[in-house]
Amino acid sequence: MIQDNTQQPDASKWQPRIVAFLCNWCSYAGADLAGMSRFAYPAAIRIVRVPCSGRVDPMFVLKAFERGADMVLVSGCHPGDCHYTSGNYHARRKLQAFRELLSFFGVDPRRFKMSWVSAAEGGKWSSLVTELTEEARKLGPFEAFPSMVNAETA
């Protein structure tokens, strides 16, 4: 069954939803290591595996917000460590410019995060997700995008 993510969250039961795009070679492996090492971290995160952080089109991020994500994270290999040599450098230019544009439109830039997590950094991954979940909880539900369409379809 497909979960309807456009529903307004129930304030009493609300939990933040973070969509994370992780590169196959470093960050995904880092998250995998965190799991194998039995590091606990909050279940607020939904991981989408991509071949490289350079694969992430800003439209992916926008779509996640439209469908009700409270925070979006793009994580890749550390600079210099990209499996494809330079995908993360391209991602860095492109996605930071995208964040500036969101911010220019008045969207809180803290809703869109980027990180470098290597395949050996299971511990970093677990503490990063813990911090981001805490931050997302403080920021509260991000209703700007989903609410536009609920008003439209109502």
Added chain:
Amino acid sequence: MKENASATKSLRETASRLLSEEKVAAVIGYARRNGADMAVPVFVRRPEDAEQLVFDDGCFGNLAVYLAKSEVRALGKLGIVVKGCDLRTVNVLLREHVVDRDDVYLIGVRCAGVDDSGATRCAACESHDPDGCDVVVGDPVDQPKVNAEDRYKDAAEMETRSPEERWEFWRRELDRCIRCYACRQACPLCYCKRCIVEKTAPQWVESSPHLRGNIAWHVARALHVTGRCVGCGQCERVCPVGIPLNAVNQKMAKIVDEWFGFRSGQSPDEQGPFSTFSEDDPEIEIL
């Protein structure tokens, strides 16, 4: 209307000569029609029609948009009238190999500024004298010193507002968008044969003109011209509901200038900022 008589005269002579010597198949320039308050584009195909060409302060349209259209390029070698600002557009089309330098004859016009209300491009113009054309016409124009902060004035004004004010502002502006895509059609650099808004599997931009789809469209449009847009202002000029797109384009131009020291359209040999990278690029809050 303030006509530039010397430029008009040389334009007509140049066009007539190029056409009679069969150096070009057509000259794209400006003409006056029916007392309209702006000059309209004209395609001159016969030497005797060169008399239609004019240059005055109503010539604010960017004719380079025609170079991006394959049906126009199919006419043969094209002569085109370009102001300094339009030449920057041509430089981007050249750097992106949309048009070949040998297939175009650039007729530059020295321009002191057109009567382009609402746009900052003439006030902050640094290319009154087009450089790199096949021929340049018109009387010499003084090049005033331009302050760096004037370049991105519209964007800087917007940045002084709080995020909440900006969100309210853009919500209101973008809510009016009717998704006619005039901004796309008028843009010389929006030349994709298949635009992202026409893709339906998956559909990245919702096609109905509601605010959510409108925001997705304007985000996509702004990002697709980032590092390419030269700020000609044609998108805002043609917008039927008056969305201030220049401010958005300027914001993105400001970012690539500040971060990568890149200003679009300076030379046909430049490399776009998103097709390259540097190890020393700024990192802003990358965790």
